[in-house]
Each structure stands twice: as C-alpha cells, then as structure tokens.
Amino acid sequence: MAIWCEDGVCKExxxxxPDPYPTGHALFLLxxxxxxxxxxxxEYLDIDKMKFRHMPGNHFSMMHGDLAKQLGGFMKEGINM
Known part of the structure; x- marks a missing residue:
C-alpha cells in the first residue's frame, strides 16, 4: 500500500x-x-497487488491528532491486504 499526503510542507x-532549494527526491516533501x-x-512491484490511499496533511502533520488516526487506519488496511 502507498499512502500519499495531499499537502506539501510548503503548501501555499x-x-x-528553503535556501538552497533542494533537488531530486526531497522535492516531494515541499x-x-x-x-x-x-x-x-x-516499476518494482506488482500493481495488481497494490492499493493507494491519500490523506490531508503533510509528511510531518500526518503523525499527529486526527491525521495520525487516519494514517493508522490505512496502515491497518495495508497489513490486512
């Protein structure tokens, strides 16, 4: 399962x-x-065995409060696939 956050750290x-502005894989956080x-x-995994979920928040805010509860629900779903 892939769980994507809808918001970047630099949402607006x-x-x-940041200065200097990051390149490559760090951009997905911003x-x-x-x-x-x-x-x-x-390219690496069987797409037929994958599920995709997305949620509000960013990769830091998803660890707190109601977003953490939603993340936990997705993780439980992924474990039970």
Missing amino acids: PTDPR DNRTDFGPNRWD
Missing part, C-alpha cells in the same frame, strides 16, 4: 522555501501532491 505559494497513483512503484 507564499510559504517560505510541493502539494496531485498524483496519487503508483509514482513509479509499479
């Missing part, structure tokens, strides 16, 4: 950006996500 265009599909995981 006016949010401050920008809002619009693609909730395999994002190239299908």
Whole structure:
C-alpha cells in the first residue's frame, strides 16, 4: 500500500522555501501532491497487488491528532491486504 499526503510542507505559494532549494527526491516533501497513483512503484512491484490511499496533511502533520488516526487506519488496511 502507498499512502500519499495531499499537502506539501510548503503548501501555499507564499510559504517560505528553503535556501538552497533542494533537488531530486526531497522535492516531494515541499510541493502539494496531485498524483496519487503508483509514482513509479509499479516499476518494482506488482500493481495488481497494490492499493493507494491519500490523506490531508503533510509528511510531518500526518503523525499527529486526527491525521495520525487516519494514517493508522490505512496502515491497518495495508497489513490486512
């Protein structure tokens, strides 16, 4: 299972950006996500055995409060696949 966060750490265009600006894999943390599909995981794993979920928040806020509960539900679903 892949669980994607909808929001980047720099969710709004006016949010401050790091300097120097990161490249490569670090960019996925900053920008809002619009693609909730395999994002190239299908190159390594059988897509027919995968599920994809997405949730509000970013990769840090997903660990707290109601978002953590939602994440936990997705993780339980993934374990029971």
